[in-house]
Amino acid sequence: MLVYIVRRLLQALPVLFFVSVAVFSMVQLLPGDPVRSLIPVGDQTVDPAAYEEAVQRVRHQYGLDQPPPVQYLRWLGRASRGDLGTSIATRQQVSDMIRHRLPVTITLGLMSALISVCIAIPAGVIAAVNRNSWQDVSATVFSLTTVAMPGFWLGMLLILVFVVWLGWLPGPGSYVRMWDDPVEGFKLSILPAVALSGFSTAALMRLTRSSMLEVLAQDFVRTARAKGLAEHTVVLRHALRNAALPVITFMGLQAIFVFSGSVIIERLFAIPGVGSMAIDAIFTRDFPVIQGFVLVTATVVVVINVAVDIIYGIANPLIRVGRS
Amino acid sequence: MNSSNRYRQAAGRGLTRRGLLSRSALAGVGVAGAALVGCGGDDDSSSNKVDINDQPTATPRPAVAFKRGGKHVSVWETEPSGTLDPHMVKPGFVAPPAIGVFNGFIRQDFEDLGKIIGELASSWEQPDPTTFVFKLRSGVKFHDGTDYNAEIAKWNAERITSSGYFMEGKYTGSAAGIIKIETPDLLTIKFTFDKPKVDSIEAFYFSGGSGLSGAVSRKAAEAAGKDFWKNPVGTGPYKLKSWDFGSKILFERNPDYYEQIKGEKLPFVDEWEFIALPDPAVRVINVKSGKVSSTKIEPDQVADVESSSIYVVKGGPEPLQIYPNHQSGIFKDARIRRALAYAIDREAVAKTVFFGQAQPNAGIPKRSKWADPSYTGFPYDPKRAKDEMTAAGFPNGFEFEVMVLPTGARTKAVEFMQAQVAPLGIKIKILPMESSAYVDRLFLRVEGDSFFALTGTLGLNETGGFEANAAPTPARKQNPNDPKMIAMIDKIKSTFDANARKPLIWEAQKYYFNELVALVPVVDSFRPHAVRAEWQGFAMVAPDTFYPDFRQVRLKA
């Protein structure tokens, strides 16, 4: 068991290494110089020599004049100590920016995971138990509805319905964090969380349904039925427990999806999370922020997935022994 | 105003001619009021005075009584990032809050670009071409209670010229070249430049970004050090109250602000907040629901938003032009550039893409003091376009690519032009790019054919924005390299008599647009802003900045 845990942890390191190389290379390839694009056009005409000098000085300050491999190693070295550099556009410490914004995105992710679970698991169970009946069809359609719409479209529709027509919720903007003001924060977070939950709801529902189907076909279920237990007891007590494992794996999926999906949702709902930070950084070629964002979110994703694998390994010894 | 050997401009002059402003009992303050009314003394411009009850540049409304207080929520497109240190230059969102928190010596009158309003300076003159003398307003205090005077002004000027951009590197702004700053007394400051400066009063103008005269509190700056940018202390109408990075920024009224209009102390509003709302549809939803008091909107949303509770204010105009690559590619030939200029139906673009919230561009917008009123720009003339194309050797049309910001009316404008010029055989290829990408490609690597964006400064800039686009610079390598144009600009810069300069500028403008076709003009768009009806006094600042002047915004009673 311990061997398995250690093995999984060690496997995570090269993943992070590859991620860091990937993001660094991507950033190097991006056209556009953040330094030059920050200096107003008019002033560039006055003194060309002084302008060039200013640009060079700033580039030196950010270490942008070193060859790429050197820059990479310096960055990695600092990052491992927690120093992710300074944002070129906002001049704040990248680690501060992330520390400020990551909790917002994670809260959103957790809320949407909760919503997914509350919708998808009952839907999946019902669908499995009544396979190919109208309940199956409607549960499938219902949960697939949210994935079939692009998240931002679903978000926009939600805004139209709940903000414009019904007026039940305040419009996006001026975000309030949940821990500062739970009520207001909830009002501002519920719609984006629902919009974000689309993909996960469908995935989880499908997962639940297929695991339930598998489990329901097992012998021990037949035995339970033969013993005369009521159907719902069979379902709830025996089948569900065994089908619970995929939900944990689902958490790993959710982690991956949250950081990707939140980019658009945060932009639409004006939420100051890491997603909107990443988009602004890409548009302004803010290297340190892009790199920091990818590294941090990849680390979070990897950690969560390792945890998921470990739990899975504890639960199912077969996995530990050799497969996938 | 006489203008023999000496070039003089004195704001205070206008004061005594106006009977209205005999309340000079409040000396410094009264001067401010007068300055608002008009200055320069070149012409009697009583028709341009700002009436406290008017809503400048808005749909005309009857004068309405007002009340103080309230909180105004405004919107910016992306996160309120950047710094609130006016000496650390950063384009983008910073300017609007910065002009709320700080003052400079002078500012531009948003109603009439030719007018200069004194802020921390009550009067100024340029006794000889290399020297500027400013008389400072007395009794002005910073938000932290420290005094503003000539010593502090000098310290500020040194702060920006010595540190420059990003607080390192040499200052490269329009006030570069100062060799001496003297303070003969506590309310007078004198700048001496190394070279004669033609009407470089612009260097002392404060618009939130660079500009020599933005005043920060020395005590606060020295205490905060590197963190001053998030704890700004200035003299302006608003103080920073809180800043939620990425989301919103809140200002509160400075009760000791010096400026007044007709005896009423500014500002009127208790709190001003900026929130980040990147999505245009969401902005409209919020202004309709009242969560937001004013916001920039897209031209196609104007019809949707106008109602009894919301009115629309026009800003700008914002000249949108196609910047061609003069150094390589198809646009090297002036005939091709002219062909394109003739091939665009600017009226149709203004009417369709901008829903009437734009006008065909004809050189420098007429609001600018340097605009030649007789210049009418390029007509829509497909036949002449064809002639030019044929003369250049492309009788059946040509191809080129345009880089453009990916969202909003600009992409639509290029799409529309694309369809429009297609019958002539001109094929436009659209490349959506964020600004830093096309700056890199076109400006620096001189690759690509053109991009579509707004022109740089237009207001006080002497040569009307020519310089930025008329000759190659390290940051604009794709500019034309035309000896005649450069000679004209040099001549303008060495003519110190304002009246003699004007015809030179007009001539240069004609050459710049017609012969050189440095830029292919398209339209001037008015940046529409939606404002809730309970607010008045909402006006846009100078046309190249497009943010509201929130000194005068107030609630209706």
Added chain:
Amino acid sequence: MTGVRVSSELVRAVGQSGFKGTPRRLLREARRYPLGAFGFTVIGLVVLMALLAQLLAPYAPLKVATGLSLDGPSAQHLLGTDQLGRDLLSRLIYGARVSIYVGFIAVGVGASIGVPIGLISGFYGGFVDGILMRIVDAIIAFPALVLALGMVATFGGGIEVVMIAIGVAIMPQYARIVRAQVLGVKNADYILAARTVGAGGARILVRHIAPNVWAPVLVVATLGLANAVVAEASLSFLGIGVKPPQPTWGNMLLDGFGQMQRRPAMAIAPGVAIFLLVLAFNFVGDTLRDALDPRLRGSR
């Protein structure tokens, strides 16, 4: 990805059963799987729409008209016009082309990278497996949208870049599922038999293992098509998708957003189109999964 663990038995079963009767069986199943049938029909219609766009569309999709901006639905323009006076219905019909094209190419790219990686990784195991899988994990951990944004920013916008970006982002799914399949089948008797006879690694891989992994790949592919359509729409929403003036359903959504209250048709039409197509792909994918899982066939 969890489907992998859950269906390790499936893999074995599938490998043993062979596939000769599958197409006929699928048709029979159509009646038993109404959702799947519905899905197939919709996909078929969209493909037809894409192919016959020139015949079906009443106007040229790029034809601008002054003075007709943002008109509501009318007799001449069934869905109304957009800001530049272009007919929305025609743009919708032509937009199908992009959705189908982007979807299939993106999935094609993803599969053609992912499947070989999965095959090699699963079959050879060991160090090669370790490295390849870590790379795959790295791509999974890298936020997909950032990857796509980065690629688009680097190589410029445009339909080709968008497709490849989406393809790279979804590649891990194929790698993982193929690898799991291979692992399940690797030690099956008939593989051992092939080895004893002397068949080399590559030969075994191609001739015996590869044919047995396509079923789950097909399922993942159909779902991948759904995701690709949504991904294209997301990139267009950020303004960096397919280059204008090409109409795509994603572009049209973006244009329609601001007009949602005054001209709902502008945003709803492309939204519904995307919705139906994605739903259809999902139904088909689910149906395939159900149909190809032999263990469930018995329990009816």
